[in-house]
Amino acid sequence: MAEERPELTSVEAPELLPAPTPEEAAAEGQGAAVSREEFDQLRAERDQLLDRLARLQAEFENARKRSERERVEFRDYATGNVVEQFLPVVDNFELALKSASTLEQLRAGVELIVKQMGEILRQLQVTPIAAVGEAFDPRMHEALGSVERHDLPDQHVAEEIRRGYRLRERMLRPALVRVASNPKQTSE
Numbered sequence: 001m002a003e004e005r006p007e008l009t010s011v012e013a014p015e016l017l018p019a020p021t022p023e024e025a026a027a028e029g030q031g032a033a034v035s036r037e038e039f040d041q042l043r044a045e046r047d048q049l050l051d052r053l054a055r056l057q058a059e060f061e062n063a064r065k066r067s068e069r070e071r072v073e074f075r076d077y078a079t080g081n082v083v084e085q086f087l088p089v090v091d092n093f094e095l096a097l098k099s100a101s102t103l104e105q106l107r108a109g110v111e112l113i114v115k116q117m118g119e120i121l122r123q124l125q126v127t128p129i130a131a132v133g134e135a136f137d138p139r140m141h142e143a144l145g146s147v148e149r150h151d152l153p154d155q156h157v158a159e160e161i162r163r164g165y166r167l168r169e170r171m172l173r174p175a176l177v178r179v180a181s182n183p184k185q186t187s188e
Contacts, residue, residue, distance in 0.1 A: 085120045088116070089113060089120070092112070128163050132158070133152070133156060136157055143177060144178055147159065154181060156179070156180045158180040162176035
């Protein structure tokens with residue numbers, strides 16, 4: 001008489017590998033019963049693999065959370081460094097607003113603040129985009145319109161409405177410009 005094979009419940013056995021049907025087992029020559037020792041060994045191996053899988057999943061989740069936390073901390077650190085450099089500029093604007101100086105003195109103070117901001121931007125490797133007099137480049141300039149000008153070549157920047165900036169080679173924002181239209185040059 002053959003040993004009876006113990007039934008495995010869904011809690012004990014993962015559904016990844018279902019048990020073969022009696023017909024499949026007979027077709028493959030696996031009709032022999034599994035000993036209790038083999039069964040216990042397979043169960044222990046399965047439990048070890050499930051435990052390892054659970055640990056790897058937990059490690060992966062912890063690494064993902066740690067990476068996200070480090071990314072946020074780095075962004076906050078970088079932002080803090082930039083903001084810290086602009087705090088003196090804010091202080092100078094507040095002093096300018098509080099002062100009871102003449103219009104000329106106020107203008108001179110604002111010019112100094114703009115110069116201070118330009119220096120900070122240079123330190124951060126932010127550079128303005130050349131515009132007035134340059135050939136219109138849609139990668140660097142955003143055209144607001146055109147103006148008829150005889151002193152500039154056709155399709156060159158005539159006016160800069162808003163300055164554009166680059167961070168190293170990366171475009172932060174294009175320069176907002178008006179483009180020269182030279183009827184003498186286009187008709188020739």
